[in-house]
Amino acid sequence: MASxxxxxxxxxREMTAAGMMDCKKALEEAEGDFDKAVDILRLKGAKDVGKREARTASNGLVAVKHEGDSLAALLELNCETDFVAKNERFQQLAADIVGHVAATKPGDxxxxxxxxxxxxxxxELLDETNAALGEKIEIRRFSVLDGGYIVSYMHKTDPQLPPAVGVLIQLxxxxxxxxxxxxxxxxxxxPRFLSPADVPAEVIEKERSLFEQMTRDEGKPEAAISKIVDGRVNGWYKDFTLVEQAFVKDNKKTIAKVADEAGVRVLAFTRYKVGQA
Incomplete structure (x- = not known):
């Protein structure tokens, strides 16, 4: 067994919230393969592994810029500490860049x-701010939604800090x-995806494989495994696709039902949380 x-x-442990010994055993079983160790923990039922796989320790903010009701840009700008995230120069840089993104729509x-x-x-602007503030500052990602009707929602997880969560919704x-x-x-x-149809085939293949292994490990009858796996995949859709999720204000309705009752359709969304995928 690998050390x-x-x-x-x-x-x-930080990524999965599993126990220290569980993490050590998973890495040993995976012979040091980190991704395989994550899957091993999921198979053993470690708490919230799937939802925490992408967690990081980055600081920073999410910034938004609207151009009317039919175009908006969202940007995640990262830094090393929350001290810099509160800095006016850092926040102004984010505002300038997200405005530039909305105006020019760069490809990546x-x-x-x-x-x-x-x-x-x-x-060059990033490098100058890096030098002035004494921290590594980088653009992690951005998104532009264009067309239809777009709204944004920005959430502060700490009232002393700039928004750490930003959302764009396109109807x-x-x-x-x-x-x-x-x-x-x-x-x-x-949510990770808009609808089941938007989930990449390789993602579902991986989830189905994990669910099949879980079901076999539970000792379920062979004839029942396919049906059980299908049910678990459908449950995964309800957790991770926006239109299939139960509405937080009325869990008897899905988001698809809420939109349908209002006579609208959700075309796309973007959700950024600082430090998360």
Missing amino acids: VNMADVKRL VPALLESQLNGKSVK DKPNAEVAKDIAQHTAAMA
């Missing part, structure tokens, strides 16, 4: 870094009340 170092054990982060803002490249037609409800729901419930 593991305590740094990897600690990292796995490298393209954004190379683009010109106020006579300098965005990378096919205006409905401010429903859009706001869905945006707040999305901030709270952290």
Whole structure:
């Protein structure tokens, strides 16, 4: 059995919330393969592994810029400490960059870094702020939604800090009340995909494989395994796809039902939380 170092054990524990010994055993069983160790913990039922796989320790903020009701940009700008996240220069940099994103719609982060803002490249502006504030500052990700009717919701997890959670919701037609409800729901419930049809095939294949192994480990009859796995996949959709989630204000309705009753359709969403995938 492979030996593991305590740094990897600690990292796995922080990522999955599993116990220290469970993490150590999982890494040993996986022969040091970190991703495989995560799957092993999931098979053993470790608490919230699937929902915590992407957690990191980054600080920073989420910023938003609207251009009317049909275009908006969301940006995650990271730093090393919450002290810098509270800094006015850092917050102004985020506001400038997210406005630039909304105006220019760059294709990806490298393209954004190379683009010109106020006579300098965005990378140069980041480097200058890095030097001035004494911390590594980087753009983690951004999103632009264009068309339909778009609302945003920004949430502060700490009243002394800038928003750490940001959401964009795109509907096919205006409905401010429903859009706001869905945006707040999305901030709270952290869906990963819009609908079951939007989940990549490889993601479902992995989940189905894990559920099948769980079901076999539970000693279920072979003839019942396929049906049980299908049920667990459907449960996964209800947890991780927005339109299948139970509405936080009325758990007897799905988000799809809420939208349908209002005569609207959810076209897309973006949810960022600082430090999470």
